Amino acid sequence: MAPLDGNGGYTLRHCDLAFDWRAPGTPFPATATLRAAATQALSRFDLDFAGNTLRTVTVDGAPARAVRDGDELVVTPARPIARGRTFTVRVAYTADPTQRRHRDDAIQDYGWVPTADGTLLSPQPDGAKMIFPADDHPSVRAPFTFRVTAPPGLTAVAGGRLVERRRLPGGRIRWTYDSEHPVAAQLVQLAIGKYSVVTGTGPRGLPVRDVVPDGLVADTEAYRSLTPAHLAWLEQRLGPYPFGRYGVLVGDTDLPVALETQSLSVVPSSDLLGSRVDAERNLVHELAHHWTGDSVAIRRWSDLWLSEGHARYYERLYADAHGGPGLEEAMRDAYARHDRWRHDDGAPAEPTAASLFRQMRYDGSALVLYALREEVGEDAFARIERSWVTRYRGRAAGTADFVRLASGVAGRDLAPFLDRWLYGAHTPPMPGHPDWRVDPVAED
Incomplete structure (x- = not known):
């Protein structure tokens, strides 16, 4: 990704977003209040912030100088900030809910996603900065508070717990949510529109909350109702679900892909109106991310x-x-294509910015885990998986951590074995399957 994504010099402690929503496609007043702790003396610091119209910036209540440099907002406070000190920066801006960018991979369009009567968010990988000033790096997480004021007749939802719904003078409604757990900017979800909120329970009484366009509640119920069973199936393999609630936000829009936004995965309505096998694959995929990607x-x-x-x-x-489709059949097919994916998109742990969300990171990377399972056996692999999501629950971890833990x-x-799979120019032999062959790749 771009080298300027994410920021140094401070640790983000909390983010409070206040949106005064007006109408679809219409700019609206917004404020972001970020509390952070300086990890070094700061005469200035950066926030990731793209587009939108900047109005004012303050640091600890005092006006601060703010200069835009591409997708960076460079903030110079009135007084330097000492190392170890906690400070608060407040950015007032006019948010533009039409902002989107495009990638030529599985993500396609990302940022704000307009709907017929509102919006939802698809910020992965680095689209949060189009929505609010952020420390937009996948390893950076902080608790969020969302305060959304919307016209009567619309529902505002966000990841986490509804704290308050208050009618304001004039009839507008302010919805306040607490994320409950720290969340990365790329996994924030907030939606506004004509939604029904459907509640239920999962394993051990876990609250399940689906957010569904009013006209799709009945049509999507059959597949949405499978969430408790999906939770139970994944908990058998990965241990307890790591957050306080879960649910599906049904996106009735041109949303290109589902996304594991924390505690409220967004899934295109088309994914829930087709075959059961396809629907469950997408639902289980986004739910599994809550162990690996969201929690870890x-x-x-x-x-x-x-x-x-x-x-x-x-x-x-x-x-x-x-x-x-059978797992072995799918993995054999991925094995045949693996050299082509390595050639076109980089080895599993060596993506380029352009190839980040291409097939190598999906089936190509699942194949690495399948190879590990074949190498160490199912019992040892199951212990590795459970240990991985347990040891690093609520933390950031990387490839070296996984290799060391495994x-x-x-x-x-296992480093020599995994290094060949993760970094090699060619696909290694598959343990236990000497008959599997990789399709040849003609040199450019």
Whole structure:
């Protein structure tokens, strides 16, 4: 990703977003109040911030100088900030809910996603800065408070817990949500529109909250109702669900892909109106991310294989047991294509910015986990997986951490084996499958 994504010199402690929503496609007043702790003496600091119209910036209540430099907002406070000191920066701006960018990979369009009567968010990988001033790096997480004021007749939702719904003078409604857990900027969700909120319970009484366009509640109920079973299936393999609630936000719009926005995954309505096998694959994929990607965050974008590879592996494993394509069949097909993906998109742990969300990070990375399972055996692999999501729960971890943990659990050094799979120019032999062949790739 771009070298300026994320910022140094401070640790983000809390982010409070206040949106005064007006109408679809209409700019509206917004403020972001960020509390941070300086990790070094700061005469200035940066925030990731793209587009929108900047109005004022203050630091600890005093006006600050703010200069835009591409997608960076460079803030110079009235007085330098000492190392170790906590400070508060407040950015007032006019948000533009039409802002989107495009990638030529699985993400496609990202940023604000307009709907017929409102909006929802698809900020991955670095689109949060189009929505609010952020420390937009996948390893950086902080608690969020969302305060959304909207016209009567609309519902505002966000990841986490509804704290308050208050009618203001004039009839507008202010909705306040608490994220409950620290969340990365790329996994924030906030939606406004004509929604029904459908509640239920999952394993051990876990609150389940689906947010559905009013006209799609009945049509999507059959697949949405499978969430408790999906939770139970994943908990058998990865341990307790790591957040306080879960649910699906149904996106009835041109949303190109589903996204694991924390505690409220957004799923295109088309994914819930087709075949059961396809619907469950997508639902299980986004839910699995809540263990690997949301709870265990990646340290850097080159570690994305750990997030997408795990989600695709469990998606494939679930489909294998529930009437979908067989896991071995899918992995053999991925094995045949692996050299082509390495050639075009980089090895699993060596993506380029352009190839980040291409097939190598999905089936290509699930294949690495399948190879590890074949190498160490199913029992040892299951222990590795459970240990991974347990040891790094609520933390960021990377490829070196995974290799070290896997080696410790397996009782032998797996670095030589995994390094060939993760970084090699060519696909290694698949353990236990000497008959598997890689399709040849003609040199450019």
